[in-house]
Amino acid sequence: MESPLVFALILFTTFATATSMQKIHASENPLPVGSNVTLSCQDNVTIGAWLFDNDIIVLIFPGNTIIANNWIDKVSFNSTFSSLTISSVQLEDSGLWTLLAINSFRAQLTLSVQVPISGVTLRANATNLVEFNDTAVLTCSVLNGSSLSYVWLNGSSVVTAGGGVQLSDGGATLTMVRVTHYDEGPFRCNVSNGLSHESSLPVYLNVSYGPSNTMMGIMPMRSTYITGSNITLSCSADSSPPAMIQWMVDGVYLNHFGPHLQLETVAESNSGNYQCVFHNTVTLRFSSKSAMIRIMEPIAAVVVNHTDNGDYQCQAFNSVSNMTSSPYTVNVNYGPMKPVIAGQSMALTGTLETLNCSSASHPPSHISWYYNGSLVASTSNLVIGPLTLNMSGKYICMAFNNITGKNSTAYTMLTILNSLGYVYVEAPTNPAREGYSYKLTCNETGTVKHVYWMKNGEPLREDNTTVFSSDNKTVTFNPLKHNDTGHYQCVAINALWNLTSPPYMLLVNFGPKTPMIHGPAFAETGQYAVFHCSAMSMPPSQFSWWFNGSNVANSSVFTTDVLSLNMSGEITCMAYNNVTGKNVTKSKMLTVIEAIGSVMIRSNTVPINTENFTLTCDVTGPYDTMYWMKDNMHLNMTHSVAEPHMSYHIENNSLHFTPVTLHNEGTYQCVATNQAGPHKSPKYMLLVNYGPLSVKISLPYLTKHDLYVSLTCSADSRPDCDFHWFLNDESSAAVHMGSVITFLATNRGNYTCKATNPVTNITMYKTKDFTVAAHASALRFPSQAGLLMMGLFALSVPVLFN
Ligand SMILES: *[C@@H]1O[C@H](CO)[C@@H](O)[C@H](O)[C@H]1NC(C)=O
Ligand SMILES: *[C@@H]1O[C@H](CO)[C@@H](O)[C@H](O)[C@H]1NC(C)=O
Ligand SMILES: *[C@@H]1O[C@H](CO)[C@@H](O)[C@H](O)[C@H]1NC(C)=O
Ligand SMILES: *[C@@H]1O[C@H](CO)[C@@H](O)[C@H](O)[C@H]1NC(C)=O
Ligand SMILES: *[C@@H]1O[C@H](CO)[C@@H](O)[C@H](O)[C@H]1NC(C)=O
Ligand SMILES: *[C@@H]1O[C@H](CO)[C@@H](O)[C@H](O)[C@H]1NC(C)=O
Ligand SMILES: *[C@@H]1O[C@H](CO)[C@@H](O)[C@H](O)[C@H]1NC(C)=O
Ligand SMILES: *[C@@H]1O[C@H](CO)[C@@H](O)[C@H](O)[C@H]1NC(C)=O
Ligand SMILES: *[C@@H]1O[C@H](CO)[C@@H](O)[C@H](O)[C@H]1NC(C)=O
Ligand SMILES: *[C@@H]1O[C@H](CO)[C@@H](O)[C@H](O)[C@H]1NC(C)=O
Ligand SMILES: *[C@@H]1O[C@H](CO)[C@@H](O)[C@H](O)[C@H]1NC(C)=O
Ligand SMILES: *[C@@H]1O[C@H](CO)[C@@H](O)[C@H](O)[C@H]1NC(C)=O
Numbered sequence: 001m002e003s004p005l006v007f008a009l010i011l012f013t014t015f016a017t018a019t020s021m022q023k024i025h026a027s028e029n030p031l032p033v034g035s036n037v038t039l040s041c042q043d044n045v046t047i048g049a050w051l052f053d054n055d056i057i058v059l060i061f062p063g064n065t066i067i068a069n070n071w072i073d074k075v076s077f078n079s080t081f082s083s084l085t086i087s088s089v090q091l092e093d094s095g096l097w098t099l100l101a102i103n104s105f106r107a108q109l110t111l112s113v114q115v116p117i118s119g120v121t122l123r124a125n126a127t128n129l130v131e132f133n134d135t136a137v138l139t140c141s142v143l144n145g146s147s148l149s150y151v152w153l154n155g156s157s158v159v160t161a162g163g164g165v166q167l168s169d170g171g172a173t174l175t176m177v178r179v180t181h182y183d184e185g186p187f188r189c190n191v192s193n194g195l196s197h198e199s200s201l202p203v204y205l206n207v208s209y210g211p212s213n214t215m216m217g218i219m220p221m222r223s224t225y226i227t228g229s230n231i232t233l234s235c236s237a238d239s240s241p242p243a244m245i246q247w248m249v250d251g252v253y254l255n256h257f258g259p260h261l262q263l264e265t266v267a268e269s270n271s272g273n274y275q276c277v278f279h280n281t282v283t284l285r286f287s288s289k290s291a292m293i294r295i296m297e298p299i300a301a302v303v304v305n306h307t308d309n310g311d312y313q314c315q316a317f318n319s320v321s322n323m324t325s326s327p328y329t330v331n332v333n334y335g336p337m338k339p340v341i342a343g344q345s346m347a348l349t350g351t352l353e354t355l356n357c358s359s360a361s362h363p364p365s366h367i368s369w370y371y372n373g374s375l376v377a378s379t380s381n382l383v384i385g386p387l388t389l390n391m392s393g394k395y396i397c398m399a400f401n402n403i404t405g406k407n408s409t410a411y412t413m414l415t416i417l418n419s420l421g422y423v424y425v426e427a428p429t430n431p432a433r434e435g436y437s438y439k440l441t442c443n444e445t446g447t448v449k450h451v452y453w454m455k456n457g458e459p460l461r462e463d464n465t466t467v468f469s470s471d472n473k474t475v476t477f478n479p480l481k482h483n484d485t486g487h488y489q490c491v492a493i494n495a496l497w498n499l500t501s502p503p504y505m506l507l508v509n510f511g512p513k514t515p516m517i518h519g520p521a522f523a524e525t526g527q528y529a530v531f532h533c534s535a536m537s538m539p540p541s542q543f544s545w546w547f548n549g550s551n552v553a554n555s556s557v558f559t560t561d562v563l564s565l566n567m568s569g570e571i572t573c574m575a576y577n578n579v580t581g582k583n584v585t586k587s588k589m590l591t592v593i594e595a596i597g598s599v600m601i602r603s604n605t606v607p608i609n610t611e612n613f614t615l616t617c618d619v620t621g622p623y624d625t626m627y628w629m630k631d632n633m634h635l636n637m638t639h640s641v642a643e644p645h646m647s648y649h650i651e652n653n654s655l656h657f658t659p660v661t662l663h664n665e666g667t668y669q670c671v672a673t674n675q676a677g678p679h680k681s682p683k684y685m686l687l688v689n690y691g692p693l694s695v696k697i698s699l700p701y702l703t704k705h706d707l708y709v710s711l712t713c714s715a716d717s718r719p720d721c722d723f724h725w726f727l728n729d730e731s732s733a734a735v736h737m738g739s740v741i742t743f744l745a746t747n748r749g750n751y752t753c754k755a756t757n758p759v760t761n762i763t764m765y766k767t768k769d770f771t772v773a774a775h776a777s778a779l780r781f782p783s784q785a786g787l788l789m790m791g792l793f794a795l796s797v798p799v800l801f802n
Contacts, residue, residue: 453468
């Protein structure tokens with residue numbers, strides 16, 4: 001083998017630079033340790049060699065091959081295709097294999113023999129981490145394998161170095177500095193070589209984070225809430241582990257934890273800045289979120305003002321869209337406001353005058369004009385004329401809004417002046433007030449020689465407060481007195497004519513003077529007291545009342561409540577004149593005293609003529625004095641000379657008659673008086689019982705035909721007497737009771753009447769002797785037949801009495 005080897009060396013040194021490149025094909029590459037591989041080439045080699053990393057493995061020359069001794073067991077050469085088969089390859093067989101064909105080509109292949117990968121494991125030095133604080137170190141270990149390359153996966157994403165991520169140990173270690181919560185995994189390492197690959201089991205990192213992205217939801221969402229609403233506040237945050245939530249209002253912790261806070265039936269005082277405070281007990285971080293909750297009472301009353309006119313639209317929106325309604329036009333009906341009249345206040349005879357009335361109103365008001373109480377126009381323009389002097393006066397405009405139903409009036413004074421020349425009294429526009437200076441001017445046209453003044457039809461005289469100017473055209477009242485009120489005229493005279501101005505009514509505003517209070521100084525409990533206040537004033541004053549410091553009425557009359565003893569006090573009336581701006585007060589004391597309840601006359605006995613009799617006056621409640629009245633006249637304490645027939649005396653509250661007689665009869669009252677006034681008792685009618693004083697028996701005129709006789713007994717007595725009749729014998733039983741006795745005319749005898757007064761118990765008698773002078777026989781027929789016969793006789797029957 002010496003010679004071919006030498007030969008080959010020569011070959012290599014001589015022809016090492018082959019011309020063209022061919023490819024070597026491996027039956028498998030890369031390939032696992034222990035497997036067989038055949039390297040071949042397309043072209044046949046007749047002279048050449050197989051080399052491995054510049055070591056000759058096989059020498060090829062025509063008809064023979066030589067295999068290096070140390071490779072003889074490991075390779076075989078097939079000359080048919082110049083292929084080389086390596087059996088049971090080892091890692092060290094990796095390298096550059098070359099097939100050299102002398103003077104032809106050189107082909108090469110890098111063979112890679114590898115150990116298949118197995119036993120890939122992944123380990124983290126810590127799995128519970130805090131976001132932004134902690135560093136995670138992941139280590140990938142491989143039990144078997146060669147030529148390892150590492151790919152790191154977080155979920156399905158490949159982890160690359162950069163930022164806080166570092167790969168070291170040839171990619172076997174992944175270091176994540178300051179982990180974020182996106183670094184939770186699952187992490188895998190995928191280890192590969194050309195031959196095989198294997199992934200580790202996943203590793204999860206538990207990265208605690210937050211709280212962050214805090215949110216507060218409010219249901220329902222309003223800018224402002226009506227009282228009584230229920231509101232739910234909900235807080236959330238990104239946090240692991242979940243954050244603990246505590247609530248605060250206006251910086252004060254509530255004893256309330258958890259994501260929801262319910263506000264039920266809220267009041268205005270629940271308004272405030274609501275805050276939820278988040279705390280992650282692992283990251284030890286805090287965060288918060290707040291919202292302002294405004295709560296308002298609903299509006300209790302609203303007034304629509306015509307400034308609210310306009311087009312109204314409502315807009316609804318949510319987080320993704322909004323929409324606006326079409327406009328709705330609001331026209332507030334109002335008015336009429338007080339009309340404004342445009343026009344002259346003076347005009348000349350013969351001309352036309354236009355007055356225009358306008359009033360702010362919606363819808364527009366209907367305008368009417370009135371003059372002297374009559375409707376003169378129903379338009380806003382009133383055209384008057386041609387003017388005559390008697391068209392002066394008050395023109396009233398009334399505006400009426402038929403929707404609001406309201407009306408409003410205004411007037412203007414129009415003075416018509418004679419166009420030939422005119423004169424009128426001009427006065428300041430401010431009201432005339434007593435005590436101030438006031439000036440009337442005589443305004444006239446034409447050439448006037450002289451002017452003089454009239455008041456109430458009489459010439460006005462100058463005095464120390466009424467002064468004329470040198471040309472008489474003005475009269476100045478300084479100061480104005482309230483009796484300067486009156487009708488003023490000025491008269492302008494020249495050679496051709498004289499003109500008298502229309503009367504100018506000067507009304508002097510004055511007062512109020514000190515008011516007068518009419519009302520009681522004393523009043524009784526249980527009553528009302530009524531007070532009237534009056535004060536001289538122009539215009540009339542307005543009145544207000546104060547009772548013990550409180551305003552109690554705003555009219556001229558003040559009626560108290562039902563009085564009680566503690567209501568004594570000071571009553572003040574204030575009169576106020578809104579033109580002079582003055583007010584004057586007057587006070588009066590009211591003393592409430594205990595009421596006299598009742599006053600009654602009582603008598604315990606019946607008044608009997610010539611007997612003693614007493615009337616007693618019973619009064620309930622305290623009183624100051626008491627006196628008696630008879631027939632509306634005061635009864636003197638002692639027996640009056642004017643009434644000589646009366647004998648009485650008054651003692652305490654009793655009126656004693658000693659004795660009572662018919663002269664005492666009359667109407668009696670007793671009167672109890674306190675500071676509030678007299679209280680009269682009801683009338684007591686005193687009628688004295690007496691008699692009988694005399695008894696009479698009478699009978700009507702009788703004819704002889706009368707069959708019956710009636711006797712009537714009467715007595716002067718009070719009360720009426722009881723009457724009893726006796727026939728002939730007073731000691732026998734009475735034959736009749738009552739004032740009239742009727743008997744047959746034949747029953748002659750002595751008829752006695754007994755009259756007894758049931759009260760005085762006095763009795764008197766009277767007797768009549770009754771006889772019939774003639775025709776006693778005829779009167780003996782006590783039958784019906786007899787009565788008929790009596791008619792036939794028709795005789796007169798004289799009756800005798802004594
Ligand atoms: C490799 O070749 C040898 C003999 O040349 C044979 O015994 C062996 O089974 C082969 N191995 C494989 C994996 O084919
Ligand atoms: C060489 O290769 C050819 C073609 O594949 C084959 O027929 C022959 O048997 C091989 N020779 C040896 C000694 O293996
Ligand atoms: C390659 O060359 C060898 C020896 O020179 C020869 O035996 C063989 O048949 C050739 N093969 C081909 C395919 O021509
Ligand atoms: C994990 O490794 C990192 C980097 O070496 C180190 O900072 C950290 O403290 C380690 N963690 C633990 C729990 O050992
Ligand atoms: C609020 O809640 C209370 C109690 O649950 C309920 O009585 C009330 O009607 C609610 N108010 C509103 C406006 O829903
Ligand atoms: C995180 O780091 C900050 C700043 O270095 C430190 O104040 C805080 O205590 C750390 N948090 C934890 C949970 O260690
Ligand atoms: C209407 O509104 C105007 C402007 O806001 C105000 O000046 C006026 O007083 C209001 N009138 C009434 C009656 O409320
Ligand atoms: C309503 O939507 C329009 C367009 O979508 C936008 O321009 C407008 O600002 C929105 N208005 C409100 C109040 O959100
Ligand atoms: C108000 O007056 C107008 C104009 O005269 C009339 O058309 C309308 O019907 C009236 N409305 C009412 C409610 O009377
Ligand atoms: C105008 O208003 C007054 C007071 O409200 C009312 O008494 C009167 O009848 C009204 N007149 C008309 C014409 O409506
Ligand atoms: C008189 O009236 C006329 C017309 O109104 C006016 O111009 C003039 O000033 C008045 N004169 C006086 C003295 O007031
Ligand atoms: C005005 O005259 C009256 C008498 O005519 C006199 O009593 C009074 O004091 C006078 N007043 C002044 C301010 O001169």
